[in-house]
Structures are given as C-alpha cells and as structure tokens.
Amino acid sequence: MANDMKWHKTHCSRMDHGGCALHVKTRDGKITNVTGDPDGVLNRGYSCAKGRALAEIHESPHRLKTPMIRTGPRGASQWRKATWPEALDATARGLDQARQAYGARSVAFCQGMPKGLEHFALIRLANTFGSPNVVAVQDVCHAPRELTGRHMCGFYPVADVHRSSDLIVLWGSNTRATNEEGIINSQITARIRQGAHLMVIDPRKTALARQADFHLQLRPGTDCALALGFLHVIIKEDLFDRHFVQNWCTGFDALAAHVKAFDPQWAASVTGVDKAQIISAARAYSRAKPACTAWGNAIEQTPRAFDTIRCIVSLMAVCGNLDVPGGNIRAAEPRLLAPAKFVRADLLPDKRAQCLNPAYPTSPMLMTVPPAFFRRAVIEHTPYPVRAAYMQCTNPMLSYADSEMTRNALLKLDFLAVADVVMTPTAALADVVLPAATAFEFNDIGHYGLGHGIVLARPKLVDPPGQCRPDMAVINDLGRRLTDPDLWFDNDQQILESLIAPSGHNWESFVETGFLAGEQKFRVYEKKGFSTRSGRVELAMDNAESLEAEALPQYTPPVDPTDANFPLLLTSAKSPNYLHSSYRWVKSLRRREPVPKIQIHPDTAQALGIADGSQVRIETRNGAIVQTALVTPEIAPEVVCAVHGWWFFESGAHRLKSWQSSNFNMLTSTECLGSQFGTPALRAIACRLVPVSSL
Ligand SMILES: Nc1nc2c(c(=O)[nH]1)N[C@H]1C(S)=C(S)[C@@H](COP(=O)(O)OP(=O)(O)OC[C@H]3O[C@@H](n4cnc5c(=O)[nH]c(N)nc54)[C@H](O)[C@@H]3O)O[C@H]1N2
Ligand SMILES: Nc1nc2c(c(=O)[nH]1)N[C@H]1C(S)=C(S)[C@@H](COP(=O)(O)OP(=O)(O)OC[C@H]3O[C@@H](n4cnc5c(=O)[nH]c(N)nc54)[C@H](O)[C@@H]3O)O[C@H]1N2
Ligand code: SF4
Numbered sequence: 001m002a003n004d005m006k007w008h009k010t011h012c013s014r015m016d017h018g019g020c021a022l023h024v025k026t027r028d029g030k031i032t033n034v035t036g037d038p039d040g041v042l043n044r045g046y047s048c049a050k051g052r053a054l055a056e057i058h059e060s061p062h063r064l065k066t067p068m069i070r071t072g073p074r075g076a077s078q079w080r081k082a083t084w085p086e087a088l089d090a091t092a093r094g095l096d097q098a099r100q101a102y103g104a105r106s107v108a109f110c111q112g113m114p115k116g117l118e119h120f121a122l123i124r125l126a127n128t129f130g131s132p133n134v135v136a137v138q139d140v141c142h143a144p145r146e147l148t149g150r151h152m153c154g155f156y157p158v159a160d161v162h163r164s165s166d167l168i169v170l171w172g173s174n175t176r177a178t179n180e181e182g183i184i185n186s187q188i189t190a191r192i193r194q195g196a197h198l199m200v201i202d203p204r205k206t207a208l209a210r211q212a213d214f215h216l217q218l219r220p221g222t223d224c225a226l227a228l229g230f231l232h233v234i235i236k237e238d239l240f241d242r243h244f245v246q247n248w249c250t251g252f253d254a255l256a257a258h259v260k261a262f263d264p265q266w267a268a269s270v271t272g273v274d275k276a277q278i279i280s281a282a283r284a285y286s287r288a289k290p291a292c293t294a295w296g297n298a299i300e301q302t303p304r305a306f307d308t309i310r311c312i313v314s315l316m317a318v319c320g321n322l323d324v325p326g327g328n329i330r331a332a333e334p335r336l337l338a339p340a341k342f343v344r345a346d347l348l349p350d351k352r353a354q355c356l357n358p359a360y361p362t363s364p365m366l367m368t369v370p371p372a373f374f375r376r377a378v379i380e381h382t383p384y385p386v387r388a389a390y391m392q393c394t395n396p397m398l399s400y401a402d403s404e405m406t407r408n409a410l411l412k413l414d415f416l417a418v419a420d421v422v423m424t425p426t427a428a429l430a431d432v433v434l435p436a437a438t439a440f441e442f443n444d445i446g447h448y449g450l451g452h453g454i455v456l457a458r459p460k461l462v463d464p465p466g467q468c469r470p471d472m473a474v475i476n477d478l479g480r481r482l483t484d485p486d487l488w489f490d491n492d493q494q495i496l497e498s499l500i501a502p503s504g505h506n507w508e509s510f511v512e513t514g515f516l517a518g519e520q521k522f523r524v525y526e527k528k529g530f531s532t533r534s535g536r537v538e539l540a541m542d543n544a545e546s547l548e549a550e551a552l553p554q555y556t557p558p559v560d561p562t563d564a565n566f567p568l569l570l571t572s573a574k575s576p577n578y579l580h581s582s583y584r585w586v587k588s589l590r591r592r593e594p595v596p597k598i599q600i601h602p603d604t605a606q607a608l609g610i611a612d613g614s615q616v617r618i619e620t621r622n623g624a625i626v627q628t629a630l631v632t633p634e635i636a637p638e639v640v641c642a643v644h645g646w647w648f649f650e651s652g653a654h655r656l657k658s659w660q661s662s663n664f665n666m667l668t669s670t671e672c673l674g675s676q677f678g679t680p681a682l683r684a685i686a687c688r689l690v691p692v693s694s695l
C-alpha cells in the first residue's frame with residue numbers, strides 16, 4: 001500500500017443496509033478518517049457513527065488475525081494458531097467427511113445478513129459441492145415481503161424514495177436508525193423538504209414518528225388488523241383507483257366483501273389506535289398521488305407475515321401506487337451477470353426437492369433454508385441428518401430465534417467452521433475459526449442481487465490486518481479443494497470481473513463510475529401485464545390452498561398472547577449504534593451505547609417499582625434475560641421494547657456464558673413457525689418484568 005496520505009472514494013459496507021458514499025483517508029496503509037461524500041448518489045454527504053467507526057474496525061486489537069484450530073473440547077476456548085493451508089485443509093476435510101458418510105446434503109452453508117458478494121459465492125460453493133442447504137436469516141428478513149410481493153404482483157414493490165411522493169409511509173421501518181432497504185434516511189428527509197407528508201406506523205414514538213403528520217402507535221403484532229381497517233375505509237368510501245382495479249386486479253369484489261367485517265371500530269379495538277385516526281390515515285393514503293410505503297422487519301417477523309404483507313400490497317394496488325414514480329416500484333437492476341448464473345443454480349436442479357424444507361409452499365423462490373429447519377435437522381435428524389456446517393458473516397448464537405436451540409445444534413455438529421472478524425459466541429463453538437478481512441480491505445460489490453436497483457463499488461483501500469482474508473477468496477480456495485477446480489477462479493478479482501462484464505465495465509471503470517443503476521421504467525404492466533398467473537395483481541388468490549393460506553388475508557392474533565402472568569407485550573427494534581450482534585467491541589460505538597436497554601413507559605415502571613437505569617429481568621414463556629430500564633413516554637404503557645443482539649465481548653474467554661444474559665433470542669421460540677416462510681415470532685411476545693433489585 002502507498003506510503004503517503006490519500007483520500008479515496010468508496011461506499012460504506014457491513015454496518016447496516018445503507019450504502020453511503022464515503023471519502024476515506026489513508027496514511028501509511030492505515031485508515032485515518034472516514035466522512036460522507038457530498039456527491040454520494042444516496043447520501044449526499046451524510047454519514048453516521050457506524051460508518052465512521054470503520055477506521056477503528058480496521059485497526060482494532062480485537063480482530064482475529066490468524067486461523068485457529070480447536071485443541072480442547074468444543075467451546076473450551078483452547079486453540080492453536082494454524083496456517084491458512086492447514087486451516088483450509090482441515091475445513092475441507094471436515095465438510096468432505098460428512099459428505100462421504102451422509103451425503104452432500106448433510107452439510108449446511110450458513111450466512112447472515114448479506115454483506116457483499118460473499119453471500120452469492122457461498123451459494124455457489126453449496127451448489128458445486130452438491131448441498132441444497134444454504135441456511136440464511138431470510139425467514140425473518142426480506143423473504144416474506146419479497147416473495148409475497150412476487151406472488152401478488154410479480155415483483156417486490158420497493159419504495160421509490162428517489163422521486164417525489166405526496167406521502168411516505170414507514171410501516172414498521174425505522175429508516176433513521178437502520179437505513180433499511182438501502183434507503184438512506186437523508187433521502188426521506190429530502191422528500192419531506194420537497195413537500196412529502198409522512199406517516200409512521202410504529203409502537204414507539206421514534207424521532208421519525210415525532211416529525212410525522214400521522215403516527216399510528218399500534219400494539220405490536222396487530223399490523224394486519226390496521227391494514228384490513230384501512231382497506232375497509234378506502235373501499236367503503238369509494239376512495240380506490242377504479243380504473244386500475246378494473247383493468248389490473250383480480251379478486252377485488254371478493255376483497256371488498258371480505259373487508260366489510262373489518263371496520264375502523266374493530267381495527268381500533270385490536271390495534272389500540274384511535275378509530276378517527278385510522279379513518280383519516282386511510283383517507284390520506286388513498287388521496288396521496290402517489291404514496292410510497294417502506295415496510296420493515298416488524299411486519300415480517302411474525303408467523304403471520306404473509307397475510308399482513310398481502311394487505312399492504314393490496315393497499316398499494318387499489319390506490320394505484322404500484323409501478324408509478326414515487327410509489328412502490330420494480331427497481332430496475334443494472335446489467336450484471338444474473339445471480340442464478342453466478343451461483344450455478346444449474347448444477348443442482350433438484351435443490352427444492354432435496355433441501356431441508358421441501359414442504360414449504362413458497363420455498364421455490366426462497367433460495368435458502370430457514371434456521372429452525374437447519375437446527376431440527378442437526379438435533380433430531382428430521383427430515384434427515386445435518387452433520388457439518390460452514391458459517392460466514394453470521395452469529396447464530398445471537399441472531400437465530402431460540403438461542404438454547406442454536407447452542408444445542410452447534411454442539412451436536414460433527415464439524416463446524418466459522419469465518420468472522422472477531423471471536424464471537426458462535427465462533428467459540430467451532431472446530432476451525434477463520435479470520436475474515438472486512439470493509440475497505442478487499443475489492444467488493446455492494447447491493448448486488450438485492451433488488452434495490454443500485455450496485456455500489458467498494459474498492460480495496462488498505463491491506464487486511466494480520467493474515468485476514470476476504471470471504472470470497474476463502475470460498476474460492478474451498479471450492480478448489482472440495483469441488484471441480486475448473487468451476488473456480490484463478491483469484492477473487494476474476495469473480496468481480498465476471499460479474500461486471502455484462503455492464504460493459506471492467507473493475508477499474510466501475511470503480512471510477514462509483515455505482516451502476518438500472519434504467520428505471522414505470523407502468524411496465526400496461527405493455528406486458530403483471531408477471532403473475534393472471535397477468536394482474538392478485539388481490540384474492542385462487543392458488544391459496546397450495547400455499548397453505550386463505551384466498552384472502554385474515555387477521556390472526558399474535559401466537560404468544562398476554563395473560564395475567566405475562567401482561568406486557570414485548571417487541572424489539574434495532575439499535576442505531578450497532579448491526580445486530582456485531583461491533584459491541586468497537587470503542588466509539590460502545591461509548592455511545594454501553595449497555596442493552598429496554599424501553600418502559602413511566603406508569604408501568606412506577607407500578608412495578610422499576611427506576612430508570614436499573615436492572616430489569618425480562619421473562620417470557622420461553623426464557624429470561626436482564627437489560628437496563630430506559631423509562632420513557634415514547635412507548636405505550638402495556639408495551640415494552642428491548643434491544644436485540646447483545647453479548648459482552650469484554651468477558652473474554654467467558655463470552656460463551658455472556659451470550660445468554662441479555663440476548664433477546666433467549667426469549668423467543670421456534671415452536672410456532674409461519675406456514676409460508678418458516679418465520680418465528682420475534683415481535684409481540686407476552687412478557688413480565690421484575691426489578692433485579694427485588695430478586
Ligand atoms: N430477536 C431478533 N432476532 C433477529 C432480528 C430481530 O430484529 N430480532 N433480526 C434478524 C435479522 S433482520 C437479521 S438480517 C439477522 C442477522 O443475523 P446475522 O447476520 O447473523 O447478524 P450479526 O449478529 O450481525 O452477525 C454477523 C457476523 O458477521 C461478522 N462479520 C462482519 N463483517 C464480516 C465479514 O466481512 N466477513 C465475515 N466472515 N464476518 C463478518 C460480524 O462480526 C458478526 O459476528 O438477525 C435476525 N435476528
Ligand atoms: N443500525 C442498524 N441498522 C440496521 C440493522 C441493525 O441491526 N442496526 N439491521 C439491518 C437489517 S439486516 C435489517 S433487515 C433492517 C431492518 O430495519 P427496520 O425494519 O427499520 O428495523 P427494526 O428496528 O427492527 O424495526 C423497525 C421499527 O419497527 C418497530 N416495531 C416493533 N414492533 C412492531 C410492530 O409490531 N409493528 C410495527 N408496525 N412496528 C413495530 C420498532 O419500534 C422499530 O422502530 O435494518 C438494517 N439496518
Ligand atoms: S448510514 Fe449506514 S451506510 Fe451510511 S455511514 Fe452509517 S452505517 Fe454506513
């Protein structure tokens with residue numbers, strides 16, 4: 001690397017869903033400064049503390065810097081340093097032994113939130129290895145909304161925040177903290193400045209809710225009831241787009257008859273939102289031309305996600321907001337190698353029949369296995385045994401529902417290899433731990449295959465520390481060891497070039513350009529119809545039975561209801577300062593948020609004798625953890641909101657125990673999974689609070 005000071009242009013990665021363009025200063029091969037790029041197509045100069053902390057991550061003494069092989073019992077934190085060839089051989093041997101003894105499908109390839117191209121490289125490795133079991137977190141993240149969208153209108157209707165709207169609806173999506181869906185919150189702010197109104201549907205009075213024209217502070221888990229109430233008002237008051245409905249929808253009459261039962265009085269009683277507010281919000285949505293809806297995790301992290309999302313897409317359709325500028329659109333992707341081609345889906349044509357969840361009706365489009373099925377296969381050998389796993393960019397001990405189940409499953413594996421940037425509670429259970437290079441340390445492409453319409457260049461700026469290597473390079477090496485070497489590349493740069501080639505760019509010119517966007521078209525259906533069975537938006541489904549659903553969306557109460565023993569409704573939200581369980585070890589971020597907090601209304605806190613800043617035990621029917629009380633009127637008295645992803649890096653070798661104490665997923669269960677996507681309930685869980693001081 002250059003021995004001088006230099007500013008570079010790149011894009012943020014691995015800190016949330018956003019893709020801020022950044023200016024990064026390097027000196028003597030080290031990152032010294034990170035700041036927002038004023039020319040950034042998405043962020044126009046904005047950056048946040050997480051993005052700026054990337055310099056610290058590169059330098060951190062906590063990084064894994066050398067491969068390690070277990071020497072003591074699983075999880076006993078006894079390791080020896082290994083060379084890369086040794087660690088790769090051990091990994092290849094572990095995975096191959098399971099393949100030889102139990103078949104390729106006994107090996108799982110696990111990925112968390114996709115960070116860049118490594119996600120697709122991993123699927124390619126699984127396909128070439130012969131295993132249909134790529135395990136991901138899509139059951140609780142994006143598969144419900146993307147696949148339901150495709151069932152209903154043939155595409156995933158993303159919020160078009162690049163053009164002006166009359167109304168932006170943030171439905172269980174807190175873009176200010178999460179930059180969810182590649183939307184940088186500054187884009188929302190810019191639209192508001194241009195005159196867009198804002199509607200926030202969230203049980204918390206977030207900063208965005210405070211600036212909104214409408215804040216519908218509903219009870220967690222009742223979004224479907226609210227959406228049914230909206231549909232009732234809009235159809236009853238004749239506020240829908242009659243032309244679009246007549247020409248481009250099927251099942252409207254059935255939907256209209258169905259929603260008659262869900263009047264605002266009923267919706268108010270279920271959601272806790274004022275009846276008059278439901279009516280005026282529904283009217284505002286229908287009159288806004290156009291309105292766009294950004295819909296977040298909250299509406300999909302329940303087993304009933306399919307029905308809630310069907311209602312939300314129905315609202316977009318009947319109000320004429322689909323495929324119009326400033327509405328919900330099919331984002332046009334730039335021309336790159338298609339993901340299916342890159343992952344070599346052709347090599348595993350019977351993937352669907354072979355994978356762990358063949359019975360799941362929507363899974364043909366779901367490229368991955370929900371984590372609950374993976375763990376059942378390891379623990380109970382149903383539908384067949386899984387014996388070995390390779391994990392990258394994921395920390396299932398914190399991120400999968402029911403953390404005890406995860407621990408049991410990981411300990412039962414014959415072989416586990418984990419690639420990460422630090423020693424996590426998951427890596428601590430592995431046989432082989434591989435030190436991963438991270439942001440700015442290798443060439444990468446951001447947002448490829450994610451359907452946001454924009455793909456970002458993330459050039460390498462510095463060498464990785466120690467012996468860290470990019471995941472893509474590791475997978476390429478494993479591919480050469482475990483599969484036909486001709487299916488792999490001379491080096492990982494070749495992977496990038498092969499992906500970019502269809503755009504007419506090479507890596508260098510792509511980096512120069514910074515990002516590639518598709519040529520956005522609107523109202524494509526006028527020429528081609530919708531890509532559904534009927535060519536229209538399917539408000540009622542005539543194939544519902546095969547999807548184990550009703551023809552029309554139903555409201556079903558949360559699966560874990562409150563009662564006298566568990567009187568409070570627990571939900572969760574992402575911390576603005578961290579990504580899931582990642583980066584608690586980054587000093588500047590930890591200073592901003594030193595401990596995990598649960599939001600409690602002052603009346604509830606007072607009734608239970610809980611003081612602000614005191615320790616609270618949160619108990620559900622599934623488990624108990626401790627977090628610190630944040631007493632705030634931002635939440636309703638019967639609702640509490642805890643933060644997910646907490647473990648304590650500073651507890652060193654004892655971190656195996658520290659993953660339990662404040663980890664939200666100690667409170668969740670996989671007993672009840674949604675029929676369509678295998679989704680567990682991560683929101684709307686009955687709980688009770690006990691001050692730790694009284695225990
Ligand atoms: N209760 C509850 N559970 C949830 C959620 C929730 O809201 N509530 N949210 C869910 C959602 S939306 C998601 S997407 C999942 C996320 O699930 P995960 O992706 O498993 O989440 P993280 O905990 O961030 O784990 C990512 C790991 O990748 C490591 N890492 C970072 N960069 C790199 C890299 O370049 N290479 C490698 N090899 N490793 C890297 C980090 O150190 C970290 O340990 O969690 C889900 N779980
Ligand atoms: N800082 C940060 N950014 C992130 C992440 C992170 O961990 N940290 N994770 C990334 C990932 S992988 C994802 S998928 C996205 C997720 O992005 P978001 O969907 O925005 O994430 P959440 O904060 O989980 O949920 C959004 C809002 O839902 C509200 N909520 C809780 N329960 C309910 C409910 O029952 N109904 C409704 N309507 N609202 C409810 C919460 O109060 C919260 O404000 O964020 C990405 N960006
Ligand atoms: S908002 Fe997201 S993309 Fe932008 S700097 Fe922060 S973490 Fe990075």
Ligand SMILES: [Mo]
Pocket residue numbers: 113140141142
């Ligand atoms: Mo996610």
